[in-house]
Amino acid sequence: xxxxxxxxxxxxxxxxxxxxxxxxxxxxxxxxxxxxxxxxxxxxxxxxxxxxxxxxxxxxxxxxxxxxxxxxxxxxxxxxxxxxxxxxxxxxxxxxxxxxxxxxxxxxxxxxxxxxxxxxxxxxxxxxxxxxxxxxxxxxxxxxxxxxxxxxxxxxxxxxxxxxxxxxxxxxxxxxxxxxxxxxxxxxxxxxxxxxxxxxxxxxxxxxxxxxxxxxxxxxxxxxxxxxxxxxxxxxxxxxxxxxxxxxxxxxxxxxxxxxxxxxxxxxxxxxxxxxxxxxxxxxxxxxxxxxxxxxxxxxxxxxxxxxxxxxxxxxxxxxxxxxxxxxxxxxxxxxxxxxxxxxxxxxxxxxxxxxxxxxxxxxxxxxxxxxxxxxxxxxxxxxxxxxxxxxxxxxxxxxxxxxxxxxxxxxxxxxxxxxxxxxxxxxxxxxxxxxxxxxxxxxxxxxxxxxxxxxxxxxxxxxxxxxxxxxxxxxxxxxxxxxxxxxxxxxxxxxxxxxxxxxxxxxxxxxxxxxxxxxxxxxxxxxxxxxxxxxxxxxxxxxxxxxxxxxxxxxxxxxxxxxxxxxxxxxxxxxxx
Numbered sequence: 001x002x003x004x005x006x007x008x009x010x011x012x013x014x015x016x017x018x019x020x021x022x023x024x025x026x027x028x029x030x031x032x033x034x035x036x037x038x039x040x041x042x043x044x045x046x047x048x049x050x051x052x053x054x055x056x057x058x059x060x061x062x063x064x065x066x067x068x069x070x071x072x073x074x075x076x077x078x079x080x081x082x083x084x085x086x087x088x089x090x091x092x093x094x095x096x097x098x099x100x101x102x103x104x105x106x107x108x109x110x111x112x113x114x115x116x117x118x119x120x121x122x123x124x125x126x127x128x129x130x131x132x133x134x135x136x137x138x139x140x141x142x143x144x145x146x147x148x149x150x151x152x153x154x155x156x157x158x159x160x161x162x163x164x165x166x167x168x169x170x171x172x173x174x175x176x177x178x179x180x181x182x183x184x185x186x187x188x189x190x191x192x193x194x195x196x197x198x199x200x201x202x203x204x205x206x207x208x209x210x211x212x213x214x215x216x217x218x219x220x221x222x223x224x225x226x227x228x229x230x231x232x233x234x235x236x237x238x239x240x241x242x243x244x245x246x247x248x249x250x251x252x253x254x255x256x257x258x259x260x261x262x263x264x265x266x267x268x269x270x271x272x273x274x275x276x277x278x279x280x281x282x283x284x285x286x287x288x289x290x291x292x293x294x295x296x297x298x299x300x301x302x303x304x305x306x307x308x309x310x311x312x313x314x315x316x317x318x319x320x321x322x323x324x325x326x327x328x329x330x331x332x333x334x335x336x337x338x339x340x341x342x343x344x345x346x347x348x349x350x351x352x353x354x355x356x357x358x359x360x361x362x363x364x365x366x367x368x369x370x371x372x373x374x375x376x377x378x379x380x381x382x383x384x385x386x387x388x389x390x391x392x393x394x395x396x397x398x399x400x401x402x403x404x405x406x407x408x409x410x411x412x413x414x415x416x417x418x419x420x421x422x423x424x425x426x427x428x429x430x431x432x433x434x435x436x437x438x439x440x441x442x443x444x445x446x447x448x449x450x451x452x453x454x455x456x457x458x459x460x461x462x463x464x465x466x467x468x469x470x471x472x473x474x475x476x477x478x479x480x481x482x483x484x485x486x487x488x489x490x491x492x493x494x495x496x497x498x499x500x501x502x503x504x505x506x507x508x509x510x511x512x513x514x515x516x517x518x519x520x521x522x523x524x525x526x527x528x529x530x531x532x533x534x535x536x537x538x539x540x541x542x543x544x545x546x547x548x549x550x551x552x553x554x555x556x557x558x559x560x561x562x563x564x565x566x567x568x569x570x571x572x573x574x575x576x577x578x
Contacts, residue, residue: 031454037449039420060221062105062107071105076091080132084333084334094136099119101117104151114153126139147166148163154224155224160176167213167215171190171217194235198553199551200550200552207241218233219245219277232266234277244268245266245279265534271328272373273306276308289312290312292309294306311323323341326523326538329347345486347485350391352370355390364377368480369389373480379409379476383475385470388466388467391481395487397485397565399428401455409477424442438461485565490518492518497513499511509556519562522543523568525559559575
C-alpha cells in the first residue's frame with residue numbers, strides 16, 4: 001500500500017469519528033502550553049499615559065489545604081486551582097487597591113496563609129484562613145524598604161523575610177519574630193549579589209549583550225528540599241529574552257550560600273515566548289515540583305508579561321533544575337500521572353505557512369501569525385464577525401491542539417474589568433471546500449487571551465481557518481495562531497559538524513553546525529556533565545548560536561538536535577568545551 005493511499009484511509013477513518021463528534025475540542029484536557037491561559041488583568045500602571053495592556057508576572061504559587069493559589073503582580077486579586085491547570089480568578093473581599101507588587105506568599109501548616117506585597121515597599125503581612133473568600137487581615141506592624149519580598153517560615157517555626165530588586169544591592173534578609181507580630185530583626189543579613197564577571201547569564205540586555213548597564217538581581221524565593229535550602233533569584237531584567245532564575249544552595253536559611261554550577265536553572269531564551277524568571281516553586285499533584293515564572297511580551301511596555309510553568313527536579317547530586325526544552329509547545333499537565341511535565345511530541349505545523357485573511361490594518365499583515373515571534377501581530381481592518389484568517393499548511397497534517405494568542409493594540413481597557421470574553425470558532429478542511437469545526441467558542445463567554453485548546457481526537461487537515469465573533473478589545477489583533485500536531489513527512493537527519501568555539505571571554509561561546517535540509521530549527525542543549533544537559537535554546541532557521549550564558553571556570557558539554565513539523569532528529573554526539 002503506497003503512502004498516498006495510507007493517508008487517504010486515515011483521513012476517511014478520522015472523518016468518520018468527526019461525524020460522531022462535530023466539535024473536536026477536548027472537555028478533559030490533559031496538556032498545557034506556555035504561556036498559561038488565564039484571564040490576565042489589564043494593568044493600571046501606565047494608565048496615565050493611556051497605555052493599555054494585559055500583564056501577569058512574578059507569580060507566587062502556594063499549596064494550601066491541597067489546593068493552589070497564585071498571586072501575581074498588579075492583578076487586583078489572585079487565582080485558584082485544584083490541579084495547577086485550570087485557574088479561576090478570585091475577587092477577594094479585601095485586597096490592595098493598586099494590586100500587589102511582586103507578592104510573597106507562604107502557607108503555614110495549612111492553618112493560615114500569609115501574603116505581602118504592597119507596591120509602596122512598606123508593608124504589613126496579611127493573613128487569612130479562607131483565601132477563597134479573601135477576608136484578609138493585616139498584622140499591625142509595617143516592615144519598611146522591601147521590594148520583591150519573600151516570606152519563609154521553617155519547620156522549626158522560625159520566620160524570615162528575604163528581599164531584593166536592584167542592580168546595586170544584594171539579596172538581603174531579616175529574621176522575624178512570629179510570636180511578636182513578625183517583628184523584624186535590627187540586623188540585616190546580606191546573602192549574595194550578582195557576579196557578572198564570572199556568571200555570563202547575569203549580564204544585562206537582550207542575549208546578555210549590554211556592555212554598559214548592570215544586571216538586576218530580584219525576586220528571591222526559598223525552597224527547602226531534603227533539609228537543604230535553595231534560594232532562587234532572577235536576573236538580569238524582566239523585559240529580556242534571557243530573563244531567568246538561578247539558585248544558591250545552603251544548609252541554613254541565612255547562609256552561607258554557594259552558587260549552583262548548573263545555573264541558570266530556569267531559562268528559556270529562544271522560541272515564541274521568552275523568559276523564565278522571577279518565579280516560585282511549589283509541590284504539585286503526585287508530589288511533583290513545579291516552577292512558575294514570568295515571560296516577556298514587552299510590546300506596549302517592557303513589563304507586559306505572561307506566566308509560564310515548568311517541571312522542576314532535584315538530581316542525585318542535589319542540583320535543582322527545570323526542563324524548558326520545547327517549553328512553549330504542549331506538555332502533559334501536572335495531574336497526568338507518569339507523564340506530568342513531559343513534552344507531548346506535538347510539533348508546530350503552522351510555522352511560516354501560507355496565510356490569507358479577510359483584511360488587515362496598516363502594516364500588521366496576516367503572515368505575522370505564523371512567524372513564532374510574539375512581538376509581531378496581525379490586525380484586522382474591522383472588529384466584527386466578518387473577520388477571518390486562514391492558514392494553508394501546504395501538506396496534510398494531524399492536528400492535536402491549537403493555541404491562539406491575542407494582542408493588545410490600543411485596547412483602552414484598565415484594571416480588572418468584569419464581562420470580558422472572546423468568542424470564535426476554528427475550522428479545518430482537507431480541500432478548502434468542506435469544513436468541520438475543530439474549536440467551538442461560539443457560545444463561550446470566557447476571557448481567554450492565550451487560549452489553548454486540546455482536541456478530543458486528532459484531526460487530519462490541510463487548511464485551518466479562524467472565524468471571529470467577538471473580542472473585548474477595539475481591534476481584533478492576534479500575535480500567533482499556533483497549530484500543533486505532526487506532519488506526515490520525514491523527520492530531519494542527525495546534524496553534522498557540531499563545533500563549539502569558546503571565546504577568550506569564557507562567558508561566551510560560538511556554536512555552529514551544518515545547515516540541515518528539511519528542517520525548521522534546532523534545539524541546542526548544554527550542561528555541566530554529559531548527563532546534565534539541563535539548559536536549552538531553540539533557534540529557528542539559523543545554524544549557529546552565540547551563547548553568552550556560561551560561567552568562567554566551568555566546563556560544559558553540548559549537543560544539538562534538529563526539528564521540523566514531523567518530529568525531532570537524533571541528537572549529535574556530545575562535545576565538551578573546557
